[in-house]
Amino acid sequence: MDLLEEPGCSRPEEAIDRAFGTSIAGARALCVLSASSAGVLSRISDLGCGGGILFLLVGQEDAPPADLRPLAQQLELPLLTPAVPQDCASLLGEGFALSGKIAAPVLAEVGPWLLDAASMVEFPQGQSASLLDYQRESGRFVRLPGAEKQKIQLAERRKALLSWLEVSPCVTRKGEGETGLIVTGGMAHSVPQMERLAVLQLGMGWPVNLEEIRRFSQSVEHLYLLEKGRYLAPILAEAGIPVEPGLPWAPEETISPDLPARPPQLCPGCPWRGVLYTLKKEKASVFVESGCLSLGAGLLMKGVDGCGAGSPLALAMGFAASRPGKAGKTAALLTAQGWEGCSFAQLGDFSSSRIFAVVLEDAAQPAQLTPQQVARAMDIPIVEADSHSLSQIRDGVRSCMARPGSVLILHGSCAAKEESLPAHRVDRELCTGCRQCLRMGCPAISFPEHKSAIDPNCCAGCGLCGEICPVKAIQKGEKA
Numbered sequence: 214m215d216l217l218e219e220p221g222c223s224r225p226e227e228a229i230d231r232a233f234g235t236s237i238a239g240a241r242a243l244c245v246l247s248a249s250s251a252g253v254l255s256r257i258s259d260l261g262c263g264g265g266i267l268f269l270l271v272g273q274e275d276a277p278p279a280d281l282r283p284l285a286q287q288l289e290l291p292l293l294t295p296a297v298p299q300d301c302a303s304l305l306g307e308g309f310a311l312s313g314k315i316a317a318p319v320l321a322e323v324g325p326w327l328l329d330a331a332s333m334v335e336f337p338q339g340q341s342a343s344l345l346d347y348q349r350e351s352g353r354f355v356r357l358p359g360a361e362k363q364k365i366q367l368a369e370r371r372k373a374l375l376s377w378l379e380v381s382p383c384v385t386r387k388g389e390g391e392t393g394l395i396v397t398g399g400m401a402h403s404v405p406q407m408e409r410l411a412v413l414q415l416g417m418g419w420p421v422n423l424e425e426i427r428r429f430s431q432s433v434e435h436l437y438l439l440e441k442g443r444y445l446a447p448i449l450a451e452a453g454i455p456v457e458p459g460l461p462w463a464p465e466e467t468i469s470p471d472l473p474a475r476p477p478q479l480c481p482g483c484p485w486r487g488v489l490y491t492l493k494k495e496k497a498s499v500f501v502e503s504g505c506l507s508l509g510a511g512l513l514m515k516g517v518d519g520c521g522a523g524s525p526l527a528l529a530m531g532f533a534a535s536r537p538g539k540a541g542k543t544a545a546l547l548t549a550q551g552w553e554g555c556s557f558a559q560l561g562d563f564s565s566s567r568i569f570a571v572v573l574e575d576a577a578q579p580a581q582l583t584p585q586q587v588a589r590a591m592d593i594p595i596v597e598a599d600s601h602s603l604s605q606i607r608d609g610v611r612s613c614m615a616r617p618g619s620v621l622i623l624h625g626s627c628a629a630k631e632e633s634l635p636a637h638r639v640d641r642e643l644c645t646g647c648r649q650c651l652r653m654g655c656p657a658i659s660f661p662e663h664k665s666a667i668d669p670n671c672c673a674g675c676g677l678c679g680e681i682c683p684v685k686a687i688q689k690g691e692k693a
């Protein structure tokens with residue numbers, strides 16, 4: 214069968230309907246939805262499914278992952294919960310097969326643990342699917358008031374699902390020992406290496422394969438459960454499967470010691486670092502868009518006051534309205550897309566407000582309108598600066614602070630993407646140990662033996678720390 218790609222849809226209802234139409238026609242459909250839109254699936258969950266549909270429910274990186282298992286149970290749609298990229302490759306093919314078998318859509322949770330993961334994946338040998346015949350069948354794809362069709366379809370689906378569960382490859386057992394651990398979905402990443410630990414990994418959030426779990430519980434002396442939220446625990450209690458409280462390891466062992474620590478910090482070479490540093494020096498209050506900009510609040514930089522649910526313009530205006538002393542010293546930081554997405558009313562309020570905006574024009578992530586076009590359309594004064602030049606940023610920030618309602622447009626993108634920039638190095642003879650460069654909040658800089666050092670494997674070569682070193686001890690290194 215040919216692979217057809219449909220362009221993105223602006224609303225989840227539209228995406229669901231396109232996938233549903235594709236499956237009614239007898240083809241397979243893969244539809245990616247944000248996990249927060251999954252409730253919309255109730256509109257089609259009890260209808261049939263022609264060629265098969267797989268809905269990937271993608272969590273948001275900056276939001277705590279929602280527990281999708283109660284929703285899957287309510288919709289009576291099976292939920293796959295892959296833990297690692299390889300599971301995606303293996304389980305998703307299984308998901309299509311299951312969808313065809315039970316004549317219903319199948320859900321698959323793509324949590325933050327998968328969005329952040331990068332690893333080699335082996336795809337199973339090519340499986341082909343042919344376009345199914347289509348014949349109009351009353352009540353199969355249309356919900357009719359009082360019709361028995363859906364009830365019969367649902368009863369058949371439950372039966373098919375139960376028989377599939379018995380042979381499902383979505384439950385895997387690893388290791389042997391008297392201590393047993395049941396792990397759900399992405400929680401597999403929190404299991405440390407332990408001897409004599411038998412792990413039952415559940416690759417399916419709903420339905421729960423109680424028989425498999427019961428067999429596992431009978432093969433171990435102590436049974437523990439590691440799940441996100443509290444969904445499975447009461448089900449096991451009701452089924453009389455005894456689970457011990459807590460976990461079979463001390464809390465500090467939860468993260469494998471083999472993994473490098475990745476505290477939430479702005480990356481080396483981030484184009485936001487210079488302006489966050491400058492705003493902090495100028496004692497400005499800073500409000501940011503959600504997303505990676507909020508990492509500016511991390512311990513190394515500590516440069517952000519708040520991050521709201523929508524536009525930081527509203528957040529900053531609300532803050533400045535209540536603190537007259539902060540007039541002119543409150544900034545909202547936005548990406549070009551965030552700036553473009555502000556309503557006319559919001560930009561109108563902003564232009565007469567006590568705050569100023571900083572917008573990053575990143576060539577790698579362009580908006581439809583340039584930040585300048587948006588500002589000119591609303592008569593908002595513009596100041597521009599290079600995101601990797603501290604002197605330009607300082608002049609730009611001061612100019613905007615003197616003129617609330619203006620915007621500082623920064624040019625530049627992540628320095629790490631520019632291959633021509635060599636890592637910087639510290640001349641330890643020159644370094645006086647004044648620690649000023651540490652204020653740049655760059656994770657590539659450390660302070661061993663009372664002097665600064667730069668990790669050449671981590672430094673992106675943006676040059677900002679070199680600009681603030683009073684004795685010019687930080688210099689460009691050699692190109693790799």
Ligand code: SF4
Pocket residue numbers: 481482636637653655656657658667671672673674675676677678679
């Ligand atoms: S040049 Fe300095 S601030 Fe820039 S990435 Fe390297 S160490 Fe960090």
Ligand code: SF4
Pocket residue numbers: 639643644645646647648649650651664665681682683684685686687
């Ligand atoms: S700013 Fe310069 S002198 Fe001060 S600690 Fe850093 S490298 Fe050393």
